[in-house]
Amino acid sequence: xxxxxxxxxxxxxxxxxxxxxxxxxxxxxxxxxxxxxxxxxxxxxxxxxxxxxxxxxxxxxxxxxxxxxxxxxxxxxxxxxxxxxxxxxxxxxxxxxxxxxxxxxxxxxxxxxxxxxxxxxxxxxxxxxxxxxxxxxxxxxxxxxxxxxxxxxxxxxxxxxxxxxxxxxxxxxxxxxxxxxxxxxxxxxxxxxxxxxxxxxxxxxxxxxxxxxxxxxxxxxxxxxxxxxxxxxxxxxxxxxxxxxxxxxxxxxxxxxxxxxxxxxxxxxxxxxxxxxxxxxxxxxxxxxxxxxxxxxxxxxxxxxxxxxxxxxxxxxxxxxxxxxxxxxxxxxxxxxxxxxxxxxxxxxxxxxxxxxxxxxxxxxxxxxxxxxxxxxxxxxxxxxxxxxxxxxxxxxxxxxxxxxxxxxxxxxxxxxxxxxxxxxxxxxxxxxxxxxxxxxxxxxxxxxxxxxxxxxxxxxxxxxxxxxxxxxxxxxxxxxxxxxxxxxxxxxxxxxxxxxxxxxxxxxxxxxxxxxxxxxxxxxxxxxxxxxxxxxxxxxxxxxxxxxxxxxxxxxxxxxxxxxxxxxxxxxxxxxxxxxxxxxxxxxxxxxxxxxxxxxxxxxxxxxxxxxxxxxxxxxxxxxxxxxxxxxxxxxxxxxxxxxxxxxxxxxxxxxxxxxxxxxxxxxxxxxxxxxxxxxxxxxxxxxxxxxxxxxxxxxxxxxxxxxxxxxxxxxxxxxxxxxxxxxxxxxxxxxxxxxxxxxxxxxxxxxxxxxxxxxxxxxxxxxxxxxxxxxxxxxxxxxxxxxxxxxxxxxxxxxxxxxxxxxxxxxxxxxxxxxxxxxxxxxxxxxxxxxxxxxxxxx
Numbered sequence: 021x022x023x024x025x026x027x028x029x030x031x032x033x034x035x036x037x038x039x040x041x042x043x044x045x046x047x048x049x050x051x052x053x054x055x056x057x058x059x060x061x062x063x064x065x066x067x068x069x070x071x072x073x074x075x076x077x078x079x080x081x082x083x084x085x086x087x088x089x090x091x092x093x094x095x096x097x098x099x100x101x102x103x104x105x106x107x108x109x110x111x112x113x114x115x116x117x118x119x120x121x122x123x124x125x126x127x128x129x130x131x132x133x134x135x136x137x138x139x140x141x142x143x144x145x146x147x148x149x150x151x152x153x154x155x156x157x158x159x160x161x162x163x164x165x166x167x168x169x170x171x172x173x174x175x176x177x178x179x180x181x182x183x184x185x186x187x188x189x190x191x192x193x194x195x196x197x198x199x200x201x202x203x204x205x206x207x208x209x210x211x212x213x214x215x216x217x218x219x220x221x222x223x224x225x226x227x228x229x230x231x232x233x234x235x236x237x238x239x240x241x242x243x244x245x246x247x248x249x250x251x252x253x254x255x256x257x258x259x260x261x262x263x264x265x266x267x268x269x270x271x272x273x274x275x276x277x278x279x280x281x282x283x284x285x286x287x288x289x290x291x292x293x294x295x296x297x298x299x300x301x302x303x304x305x306x307x308x309x310x311x312x313x314x315x316x317x318x319x320x321x322x323x324x325x326x327x328x329x330x331x332x333x334x335x336x337x338x339x340x341x342x343x344x345x346x347x348x349x350x351x352x353x354x355x356x357x358x359x360x361x362x363x364x365x366x367x368x369x370x371x372x373x374x375x376x377x378x379x380x381x382x383x384x385x386x387x388x389x390x391x392x393x394x395x396x397x398x399x400x401x402x403x404x405x406x407x408x409x410x411x412x413x414x415x416x417x418x419x420x421x422x423x424x425x426x427x428x429x430x431x432x433x434x435x436x437x438x439x440x441x442x443x444x445x446x447x448x449x450x451x452x453x454x455x456x457x458x459x460x461x462x463x464x465x466x467x468x469x470x471x472x473x474x475x476x477x478x479x480x481x482x483x484x485x486x487x488x489x490x491x492x493x494x495x496x497x498x499x500x501x502x503x504x505x506x507x508x509x510x511x512x513x514x515x516x517x518x519x520x521x522x523x524x525x526x527x528x529x530x531x532x533x534x535x536x537x538x539x540x541x542x543x544x545x546x547x548x549x550x551x552x553x554x555x556x557x558x559x560x561x562x563x564x565x566x567x568x569x570x571x572x573x574x575x576x577x578x579x580x581x582x583x584x585x586x587x588x589x590x591x592x593x594x595x596x597x598x599x600x601x602x603x604x605x606x607x608x609x610x611x612x613x614x615x616x617x618x619x620x621x622x623x624x625x626x627x628x629x630x631x632x633x634x635x636x637x638x639x640x641x642x643x644x645x646x647x648x649x650x651x652x653x654x655x656x657x658x659x660x661x662x663x664x665x666x667x668x669x670x671x672x673x674x675x676x677x678x679x680x681x682x683x684x685x686x687x688x689x690x691x692x693x694x695x696x697x698x699x700x701x702x703x704x705x706x707x708x709x710x711x712x713x714x715x716x717x718x719x720x721x722x723x724x725x726x727x728x729x730x731x732x733x734x735x736x737x738x739x740x741x742x743x744x745x746x747x748x749x750x751x752x753x754x755x756x757x758x759x760x761x762x763x764x765x766x767x768x769x770x771x772x773x774x775x776x777x778x779x780x781x782x783x784x785x786x787x788x789x790x791x792x793x794x795x796x797x798x799x800x801x802x803x804x805x806x807x808x809x810x811x812x813x814x815x816x817x818x819x820x821x822x823x824x825x826x827x828x829x830x831x832x833x834x835x836x837x838x839x840x841x842x843x844x845x846x847x848x849x850x851x852x853x854x855x856x857x858x859x860x861x862x863x864x865x
Contacts, residue, residue, distance in 0.1 A: 415447025
């Protein structure tokens, strides 16, 4: 149910039908604000109970000794498998477990499902639940107390009176991508029970028997057996297994398909399912008709749910599940549901946008239309719109003064990485149980220990730097780490950052050695591998800064070229990113700043190294470098919907004569929707007064401007003019004064002449790989050249100086990446022969 997948699916459907793609700019409006994490880390004095109880009093001075075991008195005979964390002994401390409305009332237990009391004193331990689920939750609290650092196998005298704030709490497996394995699902169900979550909605988008085209068909034998096992696991953990069906894309509003739907629900009922949901999200066409949806749901509620007698009320997900595109009028689908839908049916809602914070404002808006408390579907920590990220940050963005009058339930849509989602789910469980006392930062700190007690320090290092999506639903990351630019830092700041990179480098090996959760390690391993590499290049960058500051040219350049990421390194990192908010930007900015400063030191010139500027916040990050990487397959994307007056541009570093600009808009130049469809190319000296270089450019992906009368400019931009388009904006290439053979004042011959221009573009951050021979003419008054290279280990480059007739005057073997060549008399050509990466060939006059 997340944005980019919806966009891709609908675009493909439109193209397949031969019609114009629907403009889905409204689905791309998640805010880019990044907020700090509320709360603070607390000292729990060795006792952590999660979710946080409403009332828990512990007398640590008085204790029951449980080392000799307990005598379990299970009044209803329901909990034999739930007390195995204790040693049984017929003569041990009495543990009485019971439940029921009358007993609960006498014990002062709140009359809601899941409520319980736990009391430990000289008479023993007594657990009273409002219902069976409540007594089970009392046992979970007992387990946490007994196993706590404070208790050490004993039971302190305790009074606990506890209950959930929301009736429905848990998880919806509703993401796009590879569904969870059966093993991971079973592991997660145990986790739900231990953390007092009572709902697991099974609705993986890529399960063909849940959705189109096979929702009418029975599951094959193996899949049916797995679902039956999931149902049984849920029962053991007092979790409602809610099987969801997604029929809307091809449903026919006739009796035949109604019976097909009932038949499928009957098949699932026979597998043990007693809770059902009907999803109409992410569809178009007749299936999205809210009147027909309401009629179908009402009929199912009467003829299936009530007729069965043991099936819980239905849950539905509307097509208009977010305020972003929901029709707010009385004729809108939400108002139709409010007026016609059976009051017992709960309605999902994702908030103001697809991935958004839970606020009173959004609930008031939807509740006033559906006329019932909404069931909040929180698209966190799901990453099906940012699969290069594995979300490990705190669970926050949830208003803490809400009650069950505002929402009837709260479920998280996790990542396809189920084990790695547990850290976020630890927070989801805590929030939904005790909303007012939810402390996001403390919850995250506790969750790290809960999930990996034997490796939580290393896990904390990784998790703290693996929080942000870079786009969409932004999350704070690396909040304890302060970076700096190379010309502005203190010794203390330098040492602190170096220490952090050391921790980053070591974290993967520490996790591999100590983490006992094999399923978690399997999911994290690709990211941990790249995380370790990030730590290593960060440490090398710190050493490079020292060499740069000391003026050690040879040592600096050798270190610089060996610390650059290769194309393979970049590709691997792009697939499994972490440290995107602080650590990787520090590496990239420092490397660029040092290379630019080094070039200026050698030449006295500001390098032709351009930086992104404009109205979008992401232009101030390293994401904008994709416009200047000489690769038209990569692109910068704004991360926000475009508005009239928005602009994207380049800072040229200094005032330059500009005679040519080449821009490629969009993620492609054929049918992409992410571009300014009405724009103008402008230039400026001061970023205040702008002058046009072109007239209006309408529906133009490719912008080429060239003149024989250069203009003096420091800044170049494209500005959006008036249009209805609200998509994001993407730019693949933004070239100003591109270096070409025609622009050079001397001839160059090379196997790949276009690539060879990167050796003469006055940008030390670009390069080309020379294979064979490169020959260049020598300009007048040039006394020699400085070569900025990268040589393969054990390899050298042969440099020959030739006269005008081609006679060799001098030959030099180059075996260092930083090299100076002094020209001999009558040298007219310079010839480089061999294999090397050439960054810049700098003339010395």
